[in-house]
Amino acid sequence: xxxxxxxxxxxxxxxxxxxxxxxxxxxxxxxxxxxxxxxxxxxxxxxxxxxxxxxxxxxxxxxxxxxxxxxxxxxxxxxxxxxxxxxxxxxxxxxxxxxxxxxxxxxxxxxxxxxxxxxxxxxxxxxxxxxxxxxxxxxxxxxxxxxxxxxxxxxxxxxxxxxxxxxxxxxxxxxxxxxxxxxxxxxxxxxxxxxxxxxxxxxxxxxxxxxxxxxxxxxxxxxxxxxxxxxxxxxxxxxxxxxxxxxxxxxxxxxxxxxxxxxxxxxxxxxxxxxxxxxxxxxx
Numbered sequence: 001x002x003x004x005x006x007x008x009x010x011x012x013x014x015x016x017x018x019x020x021x022x023x024x025x026x027x028x029x030x031x032x033x034x035x036x037x038x039x040x041x042x043x044x045x046x047x048x049x050x051x052x053x054x055x056x057x058x059x060x061x062x063x064x065x066x067x068x069x070x071x072x073x074x075x076x077x078x079x080x081x082x083x084x085x086x087x088x089x090x091x092x093x094x095x096x097x098x099x100x101x102x103x104x105x106x107x108x109x110x111x112x113x114x115x116x117x118x119x120x121x122x123x124x125x126x127x128x129x130x131x132x133x134x135x136x137x138x139x140x141x142x143x144x145x146x147x148x149x150x151x152x153x154x155x156x157x158x159x160x161x162x163x164x165x166x167x168x169x170x171x172x173x174x175x176x177x178x179x180x181x182x183x184x185x186x187x188x189x190x191x192x193x194x195x196x197x198x199x200x201x202x203x204x205x206x207x208x209x210x211x212x213x214x215x216x217x218x219x220x221x222x223x224x225x226x227x228x229x230x231x232x233x234x235x236x237x238x239x240x241x242x243x244x245x246x247x248x249x250x251x252x253x254x255x256x257x258x259x260x261x262x263x264x265x266x267x268x269x270x271x272x273x274x275x276x277x278x279x280x281x282x283x284x
Contacts, residue, residue, distance in 0.1 A: 003034050005197040007246060016249040018102065019109040019263060023247070024197070026113035028211030029120050031197055032169050032233050035241035036270070043242050044074045047272060073270070077244055078132050080116060081264030084108040088257055105249075105261050111217040112263055118216040120269060121171070121223060132268045135229060139279045146283040151226055153183050155280055159230050160206060162278035164238070167230040171211045175225045180205060228280040238276035242268040 005024045011017040023030050057063055084105045091100050123134035143162060147155050160167055172180070184191065184205070192204040203210045208230075213223050232238040244266035252260040271277060
């Protein structure tokens, strides 16, 4: 149960390791999300809903029977990927085959990472049957907080408190991060920074790193201005990725006139605890 950043250190194949590292550097979600490897094309588990009763008792008294409540959940896995293709004529006229292919493989990997990230938040299985549901479709009730005009620091604090324990990361776009920074300056709060998995300094709020989510592979915003997600990551405990096997990168070699590389991942996500994530957004 490793994050992709941790898993990449164990990969011996340099082609696969390079693609995995591109995934992590491209997506703050994939930087933090651990992955549980499961058998088959679906995974069933029980999500905790209500804890069983507990009490003190007197001498010679009996405990009242009480059983916790769990919700059975089944998550399907979906196939994400594509084929990176380079014309052999480009290789013959523009340079080394490995260098040219590495550029195209990296572009395909970035597109895949951005697609996973967009789906993590906005996936809609009812509309697109080949993708999993994202957090926007999963978070309801007390886990979906709203504000009327503009959010406040109190709103962000309430969002954080809606997550069990403490969130691993806060996700927002750049405009929202600027708005949050402005609120912190107005409240005379010092700007915080923490180190990410690559040792880079990233901004934080209340000690929680801020993962900046930009655009999808087509340049469309993934998150709206003023939309913030607080997520606690943890395999089999909180929010986790699911995979049938680690991300595959297969060199298909020369197919007629094209050098091809297959990048494919059978994956999904699961929320093991009902308070593992929360969303703050402007009321409709």
